[in-house]
Amino acid sequence: MIKNRTAEVTAALILVAPFVLIYAVLFIYPTIQMVAMSFTNAPLIGEGEWIGLKNYTKMFADRRFQTSVINTFYFVLLTVVPNTLIGLGIAMMVNRLKGWQQSIILALFFLPYILPVSVVFRIWNWMFDMQFGVMQFPIEFLFGQRVPVFRTPALFLPAVAFVTIWWTCGFNILLFLAGLRSISPEMYEAASLDNAGRWKQFTRITWPLIWPVTALVLTIQLILQLKIFDQVYLFVQGGRADPSMVMVQYIYTTAFQKSQGGYGATIAVALFVIIIAMSVLQFTVLRARGEK
Template structure:
């Protein structure tokens, strides 16, 4: 028995060894290098001098850094909860369909998710085009004239958030639909025998049982939207980037455009810490609420 146990342990270590090696080479070691780089004045490529906490001190006094933090936080507020609620609402509607109807509707909502960001940018840049974009019809009715939404500062971030929700909502729908299908039908049948209405069924049955999936979706959305870059970078082309700059965009600007690799690494470490802290706190709070 002892020999068999040892063989099982050795086999287990052999199976997990490729993952541990790939994780160490592709994530852990680059993370340590990034942290070390943040304490130097190194350019993007090449060594630099050790300067201690100077990059972090400069970062906290940097007006553009705090602008990027505010814009990223604003984008998170515009997308995380609305995207989750919309995904849940659509999943509940899709779950009521049967057969090919459910498959077609689900495919319509999921297809945008598989599009690359460049295609999403082209589609919506064309639809919001001031001269011939179809979205200019409701905008003209609201504002009285065609409006370049990606050139108006207060409209830029909500518009990009709207496009992001349209683009990524399909994945949330799939997760919620899987959670809804895991709820036993016997519970709904018992509620129907008690003459419970739809709101009572949702509040007393569906929402509590779907809560673990909701916590997962909220955590995934928080992590993804804190790292927002592609949409903002593409839609801001031709406009003023500074007022709409997000954190990953600022890292890109400092590293690849200004060749300040050490300072960019310090900002990346700050973003890394923010993502870990907020995602862990949110997930723990949501899980504790679900347990109650």
């Protein structure tokens, strides 16, 4: 028994060791280095002097850092819940289709997700173009004139959020569709026999049973949108970045453009803590909601 147990543990360690080694090299070690660097005034490349908590003191008094935090949370508010609800709604409609119709519609919704961000930027930069963009027609109808959306601070983040939802919604649809397919049709048949309408079937059967999938989608979306960078960086080109600065963009500007590696690492540590805290808090709340 002891020999068998030892053999099982040894085999498990051998199988797990490559993952642990890669995880340590690619995540744990860089994280430790990032935290250590945040206590120095090091440039992007090279050593720096130990300055203690001066970077953190500077960060909390930094107006641009405060702006980036506000914009990041505003973007999360614009995208996480709407993206989840839209994905759920489309998945429920797609789930009612059968055969080749379902495959085609699902492929059309998932197609944007496989596009690189540079292609998404080109598509929507053209769509919102002041001269020939097709999106300017509804904008002109609503505002009475054509508007440079990506040059207007009040419209910039909502427009990028709209593009982001269009781009990433396909993945959410797939997750929700997998959850919907796991629900037995017999449950809906039994509910129909009890004269339960569609809304009651959704609130009593569909929503509770796909809640774990909903919690997963919300958590994934929260982490992804807290790290928003690509879309904002591309769409802000040619405009003033400060009003629309998000946290990852500020890290990039500070560390890579200004070569302030120590201060950039400090902002990265702050983002790291925010992501962990928000993810744990959301997961705990959602799990508690699912257990009720």
